Amino acid sequence: MEKLYGNAIVGQSGGPTAAINATLAGVIRGAQTARDCGEMETLYGMFNGIEGFLREDFCDLLTVFDEEQKISDLIHTPAAVLGSCRKKLPSDPKDEMYDRIFSLFSKHNIRYFFYIGGNDSMDTVAKLSRASAERDYEICLVGVPKTIDNDLDGTDHTPGFGSAAKYIATTVEEIIRDCSVYTVPAVTVVEVMGRDAGWLTAASALPSLVFGEGPDLVYVPERVFDVDAFLSDVKAALARHPNVVVTVSEGVRNAAGEYVGSLGQSGTTDVFGHKYLAGTGKVLEQLVREHIGCKVRAIELSLPQRCAGHLASATDLAESVRVGQGAVQTALEGGTGCVVTILRNDGAEYGITIGHSDVNAVANRVRTLPETFVNEAGNGVTEECLRYLLPLIQGEDTPRYVDGLPYQFKLR
Amino acid sequence: MEKLYGNAIVGQSGGPTAAINATLAGVIRGAQTARDCGEMETLYGMFNGIEGFLREDFCDLLTVFDEEQKISDLIHTPAAVLGSCRKKLPSDPKDEMYDRIFSLFSKHNIRYFFYIGGNDSMDTVAKLSRASAERDYEICLVGVPKTIDNDLDGTDHTPGFGSAAKYIATTVEEIIRDCSVYTVPAVTVVEVMGRDAGWLTAASALPSLVFGEGPDLVYVPERVFDVDAFLSDVKAALARHPNVVVTVSEGVRNAAGEYVGSLGQSGTTDVFGHKYLAGTGKVLEQLVREHIGCKVRAIELSLPQRCAGHLASATDLAESVRVGQGAVQTALEGGTGCVVTILRNDGAEYGITIGHSDVNAVANRVRTLPETFVNEAGNGVTEECLRYLLPLIQGEDTPRYVDGLPYQFKLR
Numbered sequence: 001m002e003k004l005y006g007n008a009i010v011g012q013s014g015g016p017t018a019a020i021n022a023t024l025a026g027v028i029r030g031a032q033t034a035r036d037c038g039e040m041e042t043l044y045g046m047f048n049g050i051e052g053f054l055r056e057d058f059c060d061l062l063t064v065f066d067e068e069q070k071i072s073d074l075i076h077t078p079a080a081v082l083g084s085c086r087k088k089l090p091s092d093p094k095d096e097m098y099d100r101i102f103s104l105f106s107k108h109n110i111r112y113f114f115y116i117g118g119n120d121s122m123d124t125v126a127k128l129s130r131a132s133a134e135r136d137y138e139i140c141l142v143g144v145p146k147t148i149d150n151d152l153d154g155t156d157h158t159p160g161f162g163s164a165a166k167y168i169a170t171t172v173e174e175i176i177r178d179c180s181v182y183t184v185p186a187v188t189v190v191e192v193m194g195r196d197a198g199w200l201t202a203a204s205a206l207p208s209l210v211f212g213e214g215p216d217l218v219y220v221p222e223r224v225f226d227v228d229a230f231l232s233d234v235k236a237a238l239a240r241h242p243n244v245v246v247t248v249s250e251g252v253r254n255a256a257g258e259y260v261g262s263l264g265q266s267g268t269t270d271v272f273g274h275k276y277l278a279g280t281g282k283v284l285e286q287l288v289r290e291h292i293g294c295k296v297r298a299i300e301l302s303l304p305q306r307c308a309g310h311l312a313s314a315t316d317l318a319e320s321v322r323v324g325q326g327a328v329q330t331a332l333e334g335g336t337g338c339v340v341t342i343l344r345n346d347g348a349e350y351g352i353t354i355g356h357s358d359v360n361a362v363a364n365r366v367r368t369l370p371e372t373f374v375n376e377a378g379n380g381v382t383e384e385c386l387r388y389l390l391p392l393i394q395g396e397d398t399p400r401y402v403d404g405l406p407y408q409f410k411l412r
Numbered sequence: 413m414e415k416l417y418g419n420a421i422v423g424q425s426g427g428p429t430a431a432i433n434a435t436l437a438g439v440i441r442g443a444q445t446a447r448d449c450g451e452m453e454t455l456y457g458m459f460n461g462i463e464g465f466l467r468e469d470f471c472d473l474l475t476v477f478d479e480e481q482k483i484s485d486l487i488h489t490p491a492a493v494l495g496s497c498r499k500k501l502p503s504d505p506k507d508e509m510y511d512r513i514f515s516l517f518s519k520h521n522i523r524y525f526f527y528i529g530g531n532d533s534m535d536t537v538a539k540l541s542r543a544s545a546e547r548d549y550e551i552c553l554v555g556v557p558k559t560i561d562n563d564l565d566g567t568d569h570t571p572g573f574g575s576a577a578k579y580i581a582t583t584v585e586e587i588i589r590d591c592s593v594y595t596v597p598a599v600t601v602v603e604v605m606g607r608d609a610g611w612l613t614a615a616s617a618l619p620s621l622v623f624g625e626g627p628d629l630v631y632v633p634e635r636v637f638d639v640d641a642f643l644s645d646v647k648a649a650l651a652r653h654p655n656v657v658v659t660v661s662e663g664v665r666n667a668a669g670e671y672v673g674s675l676g677q678s679g680t681t682d683v684f685g686h687k688y689l690a691g692t693g694k695v696l697e698q699l700v701r702e703h704i705g706c707k708v709r710a711i712e713l714s715l716p717q718r719c720a721g722h723l724a725s726a727t728d729l730a731e732s733v734r735v736g737q738g739a740v741q742t743a744l745e746g747g748t749g750c751v752v753t754i755l756r757n758d759g760a761e762y763g764i765t766i767g768h769s770d771v772n773a774v775a776n777r778v779r780t781l782p783e784t785f786v787n788e789a790g791n792g793v794t795e796e797c798l799r800y801l802l803p804l805i806q807g808e809d810t811p812r813y814v815d816g817l818p819y820q821f822k823l824r
Contacts, residue, residue: 016590048595078586084593169817171716174490177820178428178719181496183460188715210815302711303600304583307590311722313816393816403622404725404805405581408589 004138006111007041008034008331009058012146013049013117013124014086016079017160018167018312019320020146021409023116024081025074026324027144028065035062039332040112045411049085049115050124054100064411073409075317076399078309081411086120089127098131105139112140112331116324118147118158122339122363129337129359140331143339143359144323148306150199153365154357155341159323160306162316162392165203167308168192168301169393172215172247173207175299179243186295187234187244187288190215191281193305195251197368198222200305202381202389204247209386217246222369223378225252225260230284231291233379238294250280260284310406314395319352326354339363350391416550419453420446420524420743421470424558425461425533426498428491429572430579430724431732432558433821435528436493437486438736439556440477447474451744452524457823461497461527462536466512476823485821487729488811490721493823498532501539510543517551524552524743528736530559530570534751534775541749541771552743555751555771556735560718562611565777566769567753571735572718574728574804577615579720580604580713581805584627584659585619587711591655598707599646599656599700602627603693605717607663609780610634612717614793614801616659621798629658634781635790637664637672642696643703645791650706662692672696722818726807731764738766751775762803 010027012020024045031043045061046053065071074081090097105113113128115121125143132139145152148164172190179188192201198220208214216237219225237244252260261280281298288296319342327340338356345351373385399406422439424432436457443455457473458465477483486493502509517525525540527533537555544551557564560576584602591600604613610632620626628649631637649656664672673692693710700708731754738752750768757763785797811818 012593016593048593051595077589079589080593083595085595166816170722171720173817173820174719174721175715177489177491177721178715181424181428181460181492183463183495183497207817210817211820297715299714299716300712303587303590303709304711304716307586308583309586309589310582390815395816396810396813398808398810401808403802404578404807405585405619405622408585408623 004111004140005039005041006109007044008112008114009044009046009053009110010061010114010116011046011049011053012080012082013084013115013121014147015118016084016307017146017148018078018163018307018309019160019316020116021077021081022075022317022320023144023146023159023324025071026321027114027327028061028071029321030325030328031062034328034332041109044108044110045082048083049087050089051085051087052083053104056104059411070409073400073407075321076309076312076397076406077409078307081409088120089124091127093127093131093134101128102131102135102137106137110139114142114144114327114331116144116146118145118149119152119364119366122152122359125339126337126359126363140334140336142327142331142335143362144327145339145341148200149194149197151197151366151368152362153367154339154362156344156352157342157392159316159320161199162313163308163311164200164305165206165389166313166393167305167311168200168203169206170311171301172204172245176207176213176215176245179245183242184295185238185242187238187246187292189281189284189296189298190245190247191250191279191298191300192247193301194221194249196221196366198249199369201247201249202369202373202385205381206386206389206393209383209390215245215247217379218381219246219248219252219379220369220374221249221251221253222374224255226255227287231287234288234292238292246284248280248284252280309399312397313393314397315392317397322354330356416523416552417451417453418521418523419456420526421456421458421465421522422473422526422528423458423461423465424492424494425496425527425529425536426559427530428496428719429558429560430490430575430719430721431572431728432528433489433493434487434729434732435556435558435571435736437483438733439526439739440473440483441733442737442740444474446740446744453521456520456522457494460495461499462501463497463499464495465516468516471823482821485812485819487733488721488724488809488818489821490719493821500532501536503539505539505543505546513540514543514547514549518549522551526554526556526739526743528556528558530557530561531564531776531778534564534771537751538749538771538775552746552748554739554743554747555774556739557751557753560612561606561609563609563778563780564774565779566751566774568756568764569754569804571728571732573611574725575720575723576612576717577618577801578725578805579717579723580612580615581618582723583713584616584657588619588625588627588657591657595654596707597650597654598709599650599658599704601693601696601708601710602657602659603662603691603710603712604659605713606633606661608633608778610661611781613659613661614781614785614797615805617793618798618801618805621795621802627657627659629791630793631658631660631664631791632781632786633661633663633665634786636667638667639699643699646700646704650704658696660692660696664692721811724809725805726809727804729809734766742768
C-alpha cells in the first residue's frame with residue numbers, strides 16, 4: 001500500500017480510567033513525531049467519541065499541546081479529557097450513518113483514525129473497518145485498548161487496569177489497618193467493580209503477597225457464589241481473628257446465574273415504594289447480619305477506583321503512553337482494522353512489547369481469570385495470580401499538586 | 413509541685429485517622445528526649461486504650477522504637493497501631509474501677525498518662541482527673557486530641573482532620589472529572605462523614621477555591637435539610653450543566669430534627685424483611701430519581717476517608733507529631749487535667765502554636781461550622797470557610813512504598 005498522507009483523528013470512549021489520557025498523550029506524541037517527519041498533517045481530537053465526530057465537534061490537538069508541561073499534565077489527569085460516549089454503531093456496513101462518517105473523513109482528509117476504549121469501542125473499530133471495505137476511501141482504523149476491567153482479549157493486560165489495581169490494593173490495605181483497631185468481632189465487605197471478570201477484585205489480595213496480610217476472603221465472578229459456603233467461610237475466618245475483611249466483585253452470581261446484587265431487590269422497596277438495588281456488598285452485609293449477627297459493614301469502592309489519578313501506577317501510565325505511540329506507529333505502517341496489544345516478555349524480569357492484532361479477534365469477547373488464578377474453594381486467588389498482577393502496580397507517578405490538590409488538565 | 417519521676421503511658425482511643433499514629437510518634441519522641449534528660453524512665457503503650465490498661469496489656473515503646481526508620485514508618489501508617497476502644501468510664505469518681513486504675517498506676521510507677529482521642533477520650537481524661545483529686549497519687553493526665561471530624565472545642569483544628577480533608581477534596585475533584593465525560597444529565601451524590609458538624613463536607617468544596625471547579629451543592633448538618641429546596645437546587649444546577657455533583661454530610665437533618673439518612677428506613681425492608689438503613693446519600697439518590705428522573709448515583713466515601721494514609725496532608729502529619737511532643741512537654745511542666753490544643757497564629761502566613769487548656773472545657777462539647785462558613789441558601793460554603801481550610805491540606809507526605817504498596821508499621 002502506498003503511504004497515506006493527511007490528518008489523523010483520535011477519540012475516547014467508554015468509562016473513564018486513570019490512564020486513558022496517558023494513552024491520548026502517547027497518540028499526541030506519536031503524531032507530533034509523524035508531523036515533524038512529514039508523515040502526517042495534524043491530529044484532531046473528537047469530543048465525546050464518534051457522537052462528537054458526527055457533529056464535527058473536534059479540535060486540533062497538535063495546536064493545543066504545544067508544550068511538554070501540558071502533555072505531562074494530561075498524562076496525570078484521570079477520566080477522558082475529550083469526553084466519552086457509549087454509542088453503538090449499526091451492524092449493517094451499508095447503513096447511511098457510515099456514509100456520513102466516511103464523507104466527513106473525506107471532507108477533512110482524515111487518513112488515520114484512533115479510538116481509545118474498551119470492548120464496545122473495539123466493536124466500533126471493527127464495524128468501521130467493515131464499512132471501510134465497502135467504500136473507496138483509504139483510511140487506517142486502529143483501536144487502542146483501555147479498561148480498568150482488564151477483560152479485553154488478545155492483550156496481556158489493558159492500560160488503566162494497573163492504576164485501578166494499585167488503588168484497590170492500597171485502599172483495601174488501609175481498610176484492613178482501619179478494621180484492625182477494635183477487638184469486637186466485625187466483618188467488612190468491600191465491593192469492587194467487575195461484572196464478568198474478577199481481575200480488579202483479585203488485585204485486592206496483593207497486600208497478602210507483599211506483606212503477608214490481605215483480605216480473608218475474595219469472591220470473583222468466575223466462580224459460582226454459594227450463600228452457605230460464604231457464611232461458613234466467614235464463620236471460619238471469625239474463628240481465626242476478630243476483624244474479617246471480604247472483597248467481592250459486583251458481578252458474582254449464584255448457581256441459578258442471578259447476580260447476587262440483584263437478590264437485594266426482591267421484596268426491597270424504598271421510602272417511595274420503588275425497588276431498591278442494594279448492591280452486592282450490601283446483600284452480603286445483610287447475609288452476615290442475619291445469619292452470623294456480628295458487627296458488619298459494606299463498602300463500595302465505586303467511581304474512585306477508576307479515576308484515582310493521585311494513586312496511578314507509574315508502570316501503567318508509562319505503558320499507556322507507549323500504547324498510544326504504538327497506535328500511531330501501527331497506523332503509519334498501514335495497519336488497519338486492528339487493535340494495539342501489550343505482550344508480556346518471557347523471562348523473570350518484567351517487560352512488555354507493543355504489538356497489534358485483528359480487532360475482530362478482540363471485539364465483543366471477555367477475558368476472564370484463568371482457572372489457575374482462583375483457589376479450589378473459590379474464596380481466594382492463587383499466588384500465581386498475584387505474581388501476574390504485581391508488576392502492573394509498580395511505581396508511583398503522582399500529578400503535580402497546586403495548593404494541596406492534584407492539578408488536572410482540562411481541554412474545555 | 414515537685415517534679416515527678418517515673419514512667420509514662422500512652423493510649424489511643426476512638427475511631428482511626430491517618431494521623432493518630434503521627435501523634436503517637438510525637439509522644440514517643442518527646443518521651444525519648446525526656447528519658448535522655450533524666451526526666452522520665454520509659455513510655456509504655458497500652459493496647460486498646462483504657463480497656464487494655466485494665467488488663468495490664470501494654471508494651472515498652474522506647475524499647476520498640478529504637479530507630480528513626482520505625483518512627484518514620486509509624487508516622488505514615490494510618491489507624492491506631494496500639495488499637496482502640498470505645499469504653500466509657502463511670503461517672504462516680506469513687507467507683508472501684510478507678511481504685512483498680514490508680515493501683516495499676518502505682519504498681520507500675522506511672523506518673524504521666526497520655527490519651528490520644530476525640531470527644532469520648534477527653535471525657536476519659538476528665539473523669540480520671542476527677543478521680544485523681546480523690547486519691548493520694550500524683551500523676552499528670554493529659555488529653556491529646558485527634559478526630560477527623562474537627563469538632564473538638566478549644567482548638568483551631570484537630571490532628572487527623574487535615575488528611576481526611578485532603579483525601580475528600582482530592583476524591584471529589586476526581587469524581588467531578590470522572591462525571592464530566594458524559595453529556596447525559598446526571599447527578600452524583602457524595603456522602604461524607606460528619607454526624608453533627610460539616611467540617612469534612614465543607615472540605616469537599618476546596619477544589620472550587622483552588623481551581624474554580626467544585627461540587628455544585630454542599631449540604632452540612634449546621635443547616636436544616638429541606639427536601640423541596642434540595643430538589644429545586646438540583647434542578648437549577650442541571651439547567652447550568654449536565655454533570656451535577658452534590659456533597660452531603662451523613663448527619664443532615666430535616667426541620668423535625670430527624671436524620672435524612674434515617675428516612676430511608678421507613679417502609680424499607682431488605683430481602684430478609686429487615687429495616688434497611690439506606691444512608692443519607694442513598695436517600696438523596698432516591699429523591700432525585702423520583703422527582704427529577706435523570707441518571708443518579710450515590711457514593712459513600714466510607715472508611716477510606718479516615719484511613720487514607722497514602723494521601724495524608726504533610727501539614728497535618730507534622731502538626732500531629734508536634735501535638736504529641738507538646739503533650740509530653742505539658743506533662744513534664746506539671747500540666748494535668750488538660751488537653752493539648754492547636755492555636756492558629758495571627759497574620760497572613762499560616763502558622764500554629766501548641767497550647768493546652770482545661771479538659772473540662774473541651775470534653776463533651778461539639779464545635780460546629782461558624783455561621784459565616786455556610787452560605788445564605790444553606791447549599792454551599794463560603795470563601796471564608798475555604799480560606800480557613802486550605803492551609804490544613806498543604807503538602808504531600810507519602811509513606812514509603814514496597815513493591816507498589818504503602819508500607820505499614822505493625823506493633824503486633
